[in-house]
Amino acid sequence: MELLPENQQEFFRSKAAAIAHPRELVIDALRAVQSHHGWVPDEGVTLVAALLGILPIEVEEVATFYDKIFRRPVGKRVIHVCDSICCWTREGEAIFTYLQEKLGIAPGETTTDGVFTLLPTCCLGACGDAPAMMIGLTTYGPLTPQRIDEILAQVRAEVSA
Amino acid sequence: MPTLTIDNQPVTVAEGTTIIQAAERLGLVIPHFCYHEALGAAGSCRLCAVRIEKGPLKGIQMACMIPAQDGMVVTTLDPEAVEFRAHVAEWAMTDHPHDCPVCDEGGECQLQEMTIAAGHGTRRFRGLKRTYPNQDLGPFIVQEMNRCIQCYRCVRTYRDYCGGTDYGTFGSRNRVAYGRVTAGRLASPFSGNIIDLCPTGVLTDKTFRFKCRSWDLQEAPSVCPHCSLGCNTLPGARYRELLRVKARVNRAVNGFFICDRGRFGHGYQNHPQRLREPHVDGESVSWNDALAAVHERISQTTEHHGHGTVAFLGSRRATLEANLLLGQWAAATGCTRTVYECHPEFDRIARTVAARLGDQRRSPGDIQRSDFILLIGAEPLAEAPVLALAIRQAKRNGARIVILDPRPPQLPCAFEHLPLTPEQLQLALEQLATKKFKGWTRDESTTLRNLGKDLTAAQNPVIIGAGALLGAAGIERLFDLVDASSPAARPCGVLVPLAGPNSYAAGLLSNGGPDFDDLLDAILNGMVKTLVCLETDPFEDYPQHGRAQSALAQLESLIVLDALPTQTTRHADIVLPTTVPVESDGCYINHEGRLQAFAKVLDPGLSVAVTGGGDHPPRIFEQSAPGNLPRPAWAILAEILKLPTETAALRQQLARTDNRFAALTQIHRAAEGEIVTAIGIPPRPQDDDGAVESSVPGSLQLWPIDTFGGADIFSTYSVHLDPLRDEPYILLADEDAKQRGLTDGAGAVLTSELGHLKVRVRCTATIPAGIAFLPHLLRGATAGFVPGGGALSCTLKSVEGEA
Ligand code: SF4
Ligand code: SF4
Ligand code: FES
Numbered sequence: 017m018e019l020l021p022e023n024q025q026e027f028f029r030s031k032a033a034a035i036a037h038p039r040e041l042v043i044d045a046l047r048a049v050q051s052h053h054g055w056v057p058d059e060g061v062t063l064v065a066a067l068l069g070i071l072p073i074e075v076e077e078v079a080t081f082y083d084k085i086f087r088r089p090v091g092k093r094v095i096h097v098c099d100s101i102c103c104w105t106r107e108g109e110a111i112f113t114y115l116q117e118k119l120g121i122a123p124g125e126t127t128t129d130g131v132f133t134l135l136p137t138c139c140l141g142a143c144g145d146a147p148a149m150m151i152g153l154t155t156y157g158p159l160t161p162q163r164i165d166e167i168l169a170q171v172r173a174e175v176s177a
Numbered sequence: 178m179p180t181l182t183i184d185n186q187p188v189t190v191a192e193g194t195t196i197i198q199a200a201e202r203l204g205l206v207i208p209h210f211c212y213h214e215a216l217g218a219a220g221s222c223r224l225c226a227v228r229i230e231k232g233p234l235k236g237i238q239m240a241c242m243i244p245a246q247d248g249m250v251v252t253t254l255d256p257e258a259v260e261f262r263a264h265v266a267e268w269a270m271t272d273h274p275h276d277c278p279v280c281d282e283g284g285e286c287q288l289q290e291m292t293i294a295a296g297h298g299t300r301r302f303r304g305l306k307r308t309y310p311n312q313d314l315g316p317f318i319v320q321e322m323n324r325c326i327q328c329y330r331c332v333r334t335y336r337d338y339c340g341g342t343d344y345g346t347f348g349s350r351n352r353v354a355y356g357r358v359t360a361g362r363l364a365s366p367f368s369g370n371i372i373d374l375c376p377t378g379v380l381t382d383k384t385f386r387f388k389c390r391s392w393d394l395q396e397a398p399s400v401c402p403h404c405s406l407g408c409n410t411l412p413g414a415r416y417r418e419l420l421r422v423k424a425r426v427n428r429a430v431n432g433f434f435i436c437d438r439g440r441f442g443h444g445y446q447n448h449p450q451r452l453r454e455p456h457v458d459g460e461s462v463s464w465n466d467a468l469a470a471v472h473e474r475i476s477q478t479t480e481h482h483g484h485g486t487v488a489f490l491g492s493r494r495a496t497l498e499a500n501l502l503l504g505q506w507a508a509a510t511g512c513t514r515t516v517y518e519c520h521p522e523f524d525r526i527a528r529t530v531a532a533r534l535g536d537q538r539r540s541p542g543d544i545q546r547s548d549f550i551l552l553i554g555a556e557p558l559a560e561a562p563v564l565a566l567a568i569r570q571a572k573r574n575g576a577r578i579v580i581l582d583p584r585p586p587q588l589p590c591a592f593e594h595l596p597l598t599p600e601q602l603q604l605a606l607e608q609l610a611t612k613k614f615k616g617w618t619r620d621e622s623t624t625l626r627n628l629g630k631d632l633t634a635a636q637n638p639v640i641i642g643a644g645a646l647l648g649a650a651g652i653e654r655l656f657d658l659v660d661a662s663s664p665a666a667r668p669c670g671v672l673v674p675l676a677g678p679n680s681y682a683a684g685l686l687s688n689g690g691p692d693f694d695d696l697l698d699a700i701l702n703g704m705v706k707t708l709v710c711l712e713t714d715p716f717e718d719y720p721q722h723g724r725a726q727s728a729l730a731q732l733e734s735l736i737v738l739d740a741l742p743t744q745t746t747r748h749a750d751i752v753l754p755t756t757v758p759v760e761s762d763g764c765y766i767n768h769e770g771r772l773q774a775f776a777k778v779l780d781p782g783l784s785v786a787v788t789g790g791g792d793h794p795p796r797i798f799e800q801s802a803p804g805n806l807p808r809p810a811w812a813i814l815a816e817i818l819k820l821p822t823e824t825a826a827l828r829q830q831l832a833r834t835d836n837r838f839a840a841l842t843q844i845h846r847a848a849e850g851e852i853v854t855a856i857g858i859p860p861r862p863q864d865d866d867g868a869v870e871s872s873v874p875g876s877l878q879l880w881p882i883d884t885f886g887g888a889d890i891f892s893t894y895s896v897h898l899d900p901l902r903d904e905p906y907i908l909l910a911d912e913d914a915k916q917r918g919l920t921d922g923a924g925a926v927l928t929s930e931l932g933h934l935k936v937r938v939r940c941t942a943t944i945p946a947g948i949a950f951l952p953h954l955l956r957g958a959t960a961g962f963v964p965g966g967g968a969l970s971c972t973l974k975s976v977e978g979e980a
Contacts, residue, residue, distance in 0.1 A: 061358060073345040076358045080347040 019060050020049050028067040038068040042078045046085050055086035090133040091126040092175050096150040099136040102143035111147045114161050131175050181249035196240040196251055197225055207253055208262055208294045210376050211328040212241035215433045222328045224265045228255035237261055266295035269326040271302040282378030284391040309354050315362025316900050317369055317383055317441055324378045327353045334374040340569050340589025341365030366562055366885055369440040373424050384441055384897050385421035397776040398425055400765055401439040402758045403889050405675035406561045407767030408435045412759050417802060418784035419446035419759055429542040429849045436562035438885060444895035445757060447784050450742050452754035453804045470751055474734040475510060478707040484511035488696055488705045491517035492713035493677025495810055496763030500686055501831050502814035503711050514691050514699055517683035519715035521692045522965045523676040525649035527684025530673050531857025533656045538769040539639050539670035541567035549635030552580045554602045554646035558587040559883040561674035565589055581605055583948050585941050595624060598945045599646050606654035610661035632662050639670035645882050645964035675768045682766040689858035697728040707734040712755060712810055716744030720966025738810045741894050754807040756781050761809035762824040764844060766853055772840055773850035781807040877949040879971040881962035887954035905958045906937040909949040914940040919975050929971035931961045
């Protein structure tokens, strides 16, 4: 599978050439690879390094720093469940357990149909909507088991559409 | 110069000194992990907490981050600071596997020391520990990531200090780990320094893994024998085997660092082919018989052929003591042909350096403070690796680095590079001195003219050049340029890496005497019948092997003192086995004239690993160890001369006989060595025959050069360094390769006066056309191509069907 379309590669190449510190673009380039390819394989790291003219290690340092850059295969949608304090005070743990049971997977795993990967995350900034989770770039909350059922069904439908 | 008070003691320090450094001046060690003198402060471990009672930032502060200020009052004993440090240590230890009993760092571990110093002794944390998979970092370094305390010293050492590009920090929060993007050998030639700098057992020496507990090691201050820099080392041995080498601090020379050649190139000491017994005519004999035979051959030669028919050859890797004694012995036999270096061009260079260096000498420590470094025909990474590290520090301090060299430079830092041919280097040296530029393209002359101006304008310039490409004539020109660039107010520095660890001494001792070419002539004319070789291999190290062979074959007797087999010991009539540097006391004089002493680490002998074949050693009880016959060359010579064979007394004698080396008597106490200020006698003027005969059309000008892994005999006898030695390759310009239908990585056959040689092609755009380079590997396939003998003409053809 292609890592990044040629026009996007060209975009990063020329932008990197035009700025003083091409390292600024590492996150953008990694996210571009991730949204196109689903996750960032080793070749994605070397590609970004080559596009920006920096060392592979400099890319890998950033890629591994952020838990929302995926260096291993993930499902079509990644569910991030908040495990920080506000959600915890509002039954966040129970919500996380419910999700694990519902999907039949442990944190870090992907459902057998390849749709969902379940991960904990630190605060999503959605404390007002605690307990909260994020799927893709959409935040959901306050969550209840029933609400979770609805959301999962809806996202599954979107994915298979 | 602020004066502050730490724990009620006043101390005055230089501006910019931090509290932790000021405390160190008082002998107070504030617990720390991430701070290191050479790396500076990172403020990342939070262990160095102290209380500032009086000063701009009151309260608990990190001692490594706060500059000392006048009137500041600091206490390290404040209960809150003490508790803070105890918590930080406890926290650092929460995930630690507590596996000290199986950790090679144990016993010399800063984590152990600082944890105790910080007051943490009992584990309270009962939770699960975070664990990591380890990464294979190649043959030199083992990683045990679980022991990490995230101090970032390894990355700061590897990337920032040494300029490595393949090691970094991964993850975040409590998942931070260190390593390469993919498993594999760390590519930096200075990789081993992370072993010394990591304060824990994460990064340890793989060549030393599980061999010995650190407290069981025999250790003694030593000097690296692998090049002319003379980095200070701390070798460790046990059971008659040299097991590892660590860096030893010498701020003037190597700071806290050594290169991987110096660190992992220790296998020569326990090499199975070590010469262990005296031999006469191929028969193993006792020392008494061997020395009697030496005496007999020498007196026979003198009786039959007259005085002066015995000649003596000293060496760049024998100790100063041994070389001096060789001279005394030669004088006693009436010899007028004592030579101290068998490579005439390197001999001339050493003599030039010993005669002209003077106050313009620069050490790697000085280089770091330079603001303008001009490298002409030098490849530090091969010729004096730690010099490359010093140049990098200068660059980090803002220096400008300019390289004139036909080879693609390997420096671990940014530089400006002008690829000139070796002939153009000579021209550039000459014209930068005279400031009259002729024979260049317009661009080139502008560049050179500006370079000349910048050299004059620099505050603290240094010029670095080496013999392999420049030759003796080039080094003369280099000194002329240094003189021309040295107004009285601001002398220009100079650094010339030499051929071996004691080359400078050889240059000084030659005293204007003959060189090895003269000696070979004398042998060929029948004027010399017996040759004594002191730890030198004229068969291999003299550039024209054929000439050396035919001359040395004329000798009636060849007497050789050496520790390892060489072509010369193979041809010898008498072989006297000597110790390697770690097995005796001795002194070397490094490239800048710095006399440095090293002490005996262990006695010679077959290691228990060998006598026991990996099992328990034989249960034989004897006074002496098997294989212990090798003796220090100086002790053998002293015995022959009936002089004291004990170091201190001998050094007294030597210092008295030759007052240039008066420092010998005190040298074992000099922490940074002692500069020998005596001025040597320059070589006789010689026709500049550096030019290469214009050659057959289609041929290339081939320059043998040194490489990181193969420049000295001790390295080539160290198997651990094998991964650093490439199969023979030729380095040439893209267009030259293309013309011959060759591409990068292709196999080719190189044909020269030395016959045919299979090589791999490496090409780049920056090499000037018509020139090629062949890395020399002593005892390897390219052994015949000795650097420093000028260029050869060669042709290159592709090998059909070979990738
Ligand atoms: S590996 Fe060693 S030097 Fe590097 S961060 Fe960990 S403890 Fe510090
Ligand atoms: S630079 Fe030279 S002296 Fe220093 S460690 Fe390396 S080989 Fe030894
Ligand atoms: S030594 Fe000061 S914070 Fe680490």
